[in-house]
Amino acid sequence: MADLRSNFIGIKSPNPFWLASAPPTDKEYNVRRAYEAGWGGVVWKTLGEAGPPVVNVSGPRYGAIWGADRRLLGLNNIELITDRPLEVNLREIKQVKRDYPDRALVVSLMVPCEEEPWKRILKAVEETEADGVELNFGCPHGMAERGMGSAVGQVPEYIEMVTRWVKQNSRMPCIVKLTPNITNILYPAEAAKRGGADAVSLINTINSITSVNLDTFTPEPTIDGWGAHGGYCGPAVKPIALNMVAEIARSANTAGLPISGIGGVTTWRDAAEFMALGAGNVQVCTAAMTYGFKVVQEMISGLSEFMDNHGLTSVDEIVGRAVPKVKDWKDLNLNYVTKAVIDEDLCIKCGRCYAACEDTSHQAIEMGEDRTFRVKDDECVACNLCVNVCPVENCITMKELPLGEVDPRTGRKVEPYANWTTHPNNTAANCG
Amino acid sequence: MPNDQSTPGIVAGRLSADQIAKNFGDLHPPLDAHEARVAADRCYFCHDAPCMTACPTTIDIPLFIRQIATGTAEAAAKTIFAQNILGGMCARVCPTETLCEEACVRNEAECEPVQIGRLQRFATDTFMAKGGHPFTRAAATGKRVAVVGAGPAGLACAHRLAMKGHGVTIFDGRKKGGGLNEFGIAAYKAPGNFAQAELDWLLAIGGITVEYGKRLGDDLSLDDLQKGHDAVFLGIGLAGVNALAVSGSHDGLASAVDWISALRQSKGKADVAVGRDVVVIGGGMTAIDAAVQAKLLGAETVTIAYRRDKAAMAASEFEQDLATSKGVRILYNAAPKSVGKEGITLARTATQGGKLVETGETLTLPADQILRAIGQTLEGAPGVLAIEGGKIAVDATGRTSVAGVWAGGDCATGGEDLTVTAVAEGRDAAEDIHTSLTGGA
Ligand SMILES: Cc1cc2nc3c(=O)[nH]c(=O)nc-3n(C[C@H](O)[C@H](O)[C@H](O)COP(=O)(O)OP(=O)(O)OC[C@H]3O[C@@H](n4cnc5c(N)ncnc54)[C@H](O)[C@@H]3O)c2cc1C
Ligand SMILES: Cc1cc2nc3c(=O)[nH]c(=O)nc-3n(C[C@H](O)[C@H](O)[C@H](O)COP(=O)(O)O)c2cc1C
Ligand code: SF4
Ligand code: SF4
Ligand code: SF4
Numbered sequence: 088m089a090d091l092r093s094n095f096i097g098i099k100s101p102n103p104f105w106l107a108s109a110p111p112t113d114k115e116y117n118v119r120r121a122y123e124a125g126w127g128g129v130v131w132k133t134l135g136e137a138g139p140p141v142v143n144v145s146g147p148r149y150g151a152i153w154g155a156d157r158r159l160l161g162l163n164n165i166e167l168i169t170d171r172p173l174e175v176n177l178r179e180i181k182q183v184k185r186d187y188p189d190r191a192l193v194v195s196l197m198v199p200c201e202e203e204p205w206k207r208i209l210k211a212v213e214e215t216e217a218d219g220v221e222l223n224f225g226c227p228h229g230m231a232e233r234g235m236g237s238a239v240g241q242v243p244e245y246i247e248m249v250t251r252w253v254k255q256n257s258r259m260p261c262i263v264k265l266t267p268n269i270t271n272i273l274y275p276a277e278a279a280k281r282g283g284a285d286a287v288s289l290i291n292t293i294n295s296i297t298s299v300n301l302d303t304f305t306p307e308p309t310i311d312g313w314g315a316h317g318g319y320c321g322p323a324v325k326p327i328a329l330n331m332v333a334e335i336a337r338s339a340n341t342a343g344l345p346i347s348g349i350g351g352v353t354t355w356r357d358a359a360e361f362m363a364l365g366a367g368n369v370q371v372c373t374a375a376m377t378y379g380f381k382v383v384q385e386m387i388s389g390l391s392e393f394m395d396n397h398g399l400t401s402v403d404e405i406v407g408r409a410v411p412k413v414k415d416w417k418d419l420n421l422n423y424v425t426k427a428v429i430d431e432d433l434c435i436k437c438g439r440c441y442a443a444c445e446d447t448s449h450q451a452i453e454m455g456e457d458r459t460f461r462v463k464d465d466e467c468v469a470c471n472l473c474v475n476v477c478p479v480e481n482c483i484t485m486k487e488l489p490l491g492e493v494d495p496r497t498g499r500k501v502e503p504y505a506n507w508t509t510h511p512n513n514t515a516a517n518c519g
Numbered sequence: 520m521p522n523d524q525s526t527p528g529i530v531a532g533r534l535s536a537d538q539i540a541k542n543f544g545d546l547h548p549p550l551d552a553h554e555a556r557v558a559a560d561r562c563y564f565c566h567d568a569p570c571m572t573a574c575p576t577t578i579d580i581p582l583f584i585r586q587i588a589t590g591t592a593e594a595a596a597k598t599i600f601a602q603n604i605l606g607g608m609c610a611r612v613c614p615t616e617t618l619c620e621e622a623c624v625r626n627e628a629e630c631e632p633v634q635i636g637r638l639q640r641f642a643t644d645t646f647m648a649k650g651g652h653p654f655t656r657a658a659a660t661g662k663r664v665a666v667v668g669a670g671p672a673g674l675a676c677a678h679r680l681a682m683k684g685h686g687v688t689i690f691d692g693r694k695k696g697g698g699l700n701e702f703g704i705a706a707y708k709a710p711g712n713f714a715q716a717e718l719d720w721l722l723a724i725g726g727i728t729v730e731y732g733k734r735l736g737d738d739l740s741l742d743d744l745q746k747g748h749d750a751v752f753l754g755i756g757l758a759g760v761n762a763l764a765v766s767g768s769h770d771g772l773a774s775a776v777d778w779i780s781a782l783r784q785s786k787g788k789a790d791v792a793v794g795r796d797v798v799v800i801g802g803g804m805t806a807i808d809a810a811v812q813a814k815l816l817g818a819e820t821v822t823i824a825y826r827r828d829k830a831a832m833a834a835s836e837f838e839q840d841l842a843t844s845k846g847v848r849i850l851y852n853a854a855p856k857s858v859g860k861e862g863i864t865l866a867r868t869a870t871q872g873g874k875l876v877e878t879g880e881t882l883t884l885p886a887d888q889i890l891r892a893i894g895q896t897l898e899g900a901p902g903v904l905a906i907e908g909g910k911i912a913v914d915a916t917g918r919t920s921v922a923g924v925w926a927g928g929d930c931a932t933g934g935e936d937l938t939v940t941a942v943a944e945g946r947d948a949a950e951d952i953h954t955s956l957t958g959g960a
Pocket of ligand 4: 573574575576577578580603606609610613615618619620635636639939
């Protein structure tokens with residue numbers, strides 16, 4: 088069993104798996120059981136101002152998309168921040184933190200964009216002795232209509248301003264949670280950094296409509312005949328989140344800013360991938376909502392086995408390992424040539440590769456009389472589409488042409504590394 | 520002239536050695552990595568999973584299947600071994616159709632459970648192929664425990680005690696360990712000398728010495744064991760077999776357990792003699808195994824004669840189907856009456872008012888070999904122990920009527936006579952022995 092202990096911006100937890108701010112962390116009852124199940128930390132469900140709490144719809148809050156076997160792939164919600172009184176939440180936070188001093192407990196906050204409300208709530212949270220705060224600049228529905236959540240997260244100046252208030256009015260570590268509903272994730276991340284954030288966390292949910300009921304012509308979930316867009320999360324959003332995390336990790340302006348990775352983390356592998364792309368830890372919501380708190384046990388055992396097999400002794404050794412390998416397109420080696428190869432022994436002769444290549448790609452697969460499928464090396468551009476549509480694992484693979492070998496498609500020898508910046512077709516490069 | 524299927528008498532070599540080797544291959548071939556992922560994908564990760572409750576060793580099935588699904592079969596194996604150190608054998612021999620897989624919620628919707636047993640095998644095989652032992656021994660406690668019987672119950676008990684730092688000596692009357700894993704289980708369920716490989720692997724925990732050829736009753740007494748040890752566990756199984764109450768005599772009449780035991784010890788199986796017309800008497804797992812293996816060796820006709828009806832048969836529906844698919848005929852409501860030159864004569868029976876009665880009709884089957892598989896009995900249990908229904912009486916934690924003596928597995932009351940139950944009872948007794956040796960209740 089590897090040592091999974093994590094230290095994220097000074098907040099210690101027995102493992103890097105935290106529950107994200109959401110229904111799983113909305114109350115003491117849940118959080119205690121989450122800790123018992125093995126979660127290293129939680130970000131408490133977002134707290135709002137004192138006074139009458141927000142009101143949620145009492146119809147369906149969730150919509151989903153599934154695989155053929157009802158595997159939940161994406162979840163959409165129109166839930167708001169906590170609808171329980173502030174004092175109750177604060178009292179519970181204090182009690183839970185006292186009983187679980189070794190677990191991380193961060194409190195998520197969202198109050199109007201004025202300094203006074205932020206001062207008030209920070210003082211109240213400080214009294215709970217929680218480990219830090221997370222600023223919810225991400226909630227994309229409901230709260231955004233009231234000028235909070237992603238309405239703040241979409242304006243870098245507001246992010247910077249509020250983050251600065253928080254740092255000036257509190258000694259607690261401050262994580263800024265970013266919305267993916269923007270054009271370029273670097274703008275809000277840079278703003279958070281300028282404001283003095285200790286870390287960013289991302290992603291919050293993505294604006295979405297999961298489906299439309301074609302009998303009633305209403306979007307799902309439907310509340311009394313109408314629907315509103317919600318926030319999308321779960322396994323389907325992981326690739327989007329991974330990219331945003333990597334962008335922040337590799338950009339000169341934000342490199343080194345600690346990141347808490349969120350978005351579709353379901354298994355140990357997802358977590359390891361987020362960490363390799365620069366996340367110091369991960370947060371999980373949908374996987375817990377789909378499978379229950381126990382799902383963390385697989386994450387723990389899996390990450391531990393992975394680390395043992397790779398001789399890693401600390402989770403920090405994973406963090407950022409893949410970042411240097413994420414580049415711009417212009418940096419990629421244009422002289423790198425591969426060819427698809429079909430293993431005829433594994434092939435079940437379904438013809439999917441043929442249809443894909445013939446109809447939509449480069450007409451580089453031929454189909455013999457007896458349904459034998461073969462790649463035409465003089466046509467194959469190595470796009471990888473056939474590999475991705477083939478139902479048989481490892482049936483089609485990519486073979487790299489060694490330096491000096493002639494590519495039958497172009498008739499040219501494989502040359503050493505050269506990218507677009509020096510390519511003869513690049514007029515910008517040539518006009519010097 | 521070499522023998523063939525119609526050679527009269529009890530002879531070896533009815534089929535070619537190649538054919539026999541093929542017949543005794545794996546009953547359920549192992550899943551490959553892709554098949555395992557597809558099979559694992561079907562598990563719903565149920566809350567408080569019914570399959571887990573149905574497993575006598577309470578393996579965390581949803582967790583280990585999820586670990587397979589996420590490409591960490593070794594972690595899956597550790598989840599299994601934590602509850603059941605003989606998880607490799609159990610994956611091969613458990614009648615899953617009456618245990619975990621029967622309880623799987625997938626049956627409700629699709630009549631097709633998650634393949635728990637085969638997934639368990641995938642995980643444990645992957646781990647064992649890589650080598651190494653999943654656990655490390657706690658610091659030595661200086662306490663010594665005697666375990667009698669190196670079957671599943673004794674081995675599970677010894678392993679758990681050794682893991683907790685106690686010194687264990689296993690005594691077994693035979694020259695080889697494993698109990699019925701080695702001498703009883705059908706050959707096609709655990710091919711490739713798996714029982715011995717698993718035994719060696721299990722002993723790698725350390726702290727266990729095994730003394731073979733030491734029989735309680737002959738070479739050892741309970742008294743001496745108690746004097747030399749801080750606790751004693753008995754896992755002696757059911758060493759005796761029931762006799763067949765029939766008139767007449769027949770040269771080919773033998774105990775199915777003994778015949779299977781000899782078969783299990785034969786390497787290629789081609790040297791094992793079998794009748795041309797074989798009749799097996801009984802209705803349990805042993806009857807099925809004897810009949811199927813007789814057929815696989817090339818017997819021309821094999822009939823299982825069971826005195827009650829199909830529903831009453833102890834062998835599961837799956838096992839009955841397995842037997843018939845191999846060409847075994849199962850004759851229900853047929854009780855043995857006499858044996859002789861002509862073969863075996865059976866009385867037809869019926870159940871009337873809850874009672875089994877003979878209808879007056881009889882049936883004579885040719886038989887050059889008759890295997891009785893009508894149950895095993897406790898043998899060699901020390902006289903001081905209280906006996907209940909032919910077994911050593913124990914409480915829920917395996918304590919016998921004598922302080923300091925525990926028992927589990929087939930020789931003790933409670934649970935079905937299955938490998939997995941023996942493992943559970945051996946393990947639980949070890950936990951209780953540990954508690955009592957370390958000053959607990
Ligand atoms: C033919 C057959 C097929 C079976 N098939 C299956 C199956 O497919 N699946 C399944 O789950 N179960 C099966 N079973 C049942 C299963 O094998 C037993 O339930 C299980 O082995 C019981 O374990 P145990 O440790 O209690 O006893 P055993 O496995 O019987 O081990 C007892 C050990 O104690 C030793 N011993 C006995 N007496 C003494 C003594 N006086 N002194 C010292 N040592 C002694 C023996 O040599 C033996 O090694 C089968 C049983 C038989 C007979
Ligand atoms: C029902 C629901 C409610 C949520 N509420 C909050 C919230 O109050 N505050 C917040 O910062 N994020 C909230 N989120 C977003 C999650 O914390 C998380 O960022 C998002 O779901 C992506 O992670 P996942 O793919 O693991 O679910 C909510 C998500 C869901 C599904
Ligand atoms: S898609 Fe794969 S399996 Fe199907 S024909 Fe092509 S190579 Fe064969
Ligand atoms: S030990 Fe046997 S009953 Fe338990 S889960 Fe494994 S195969 Fe099923
Ligand atoms: S009952 Fe079936 S689906 Fe549910 S956890 Fe067990 S194996 Fe998986």
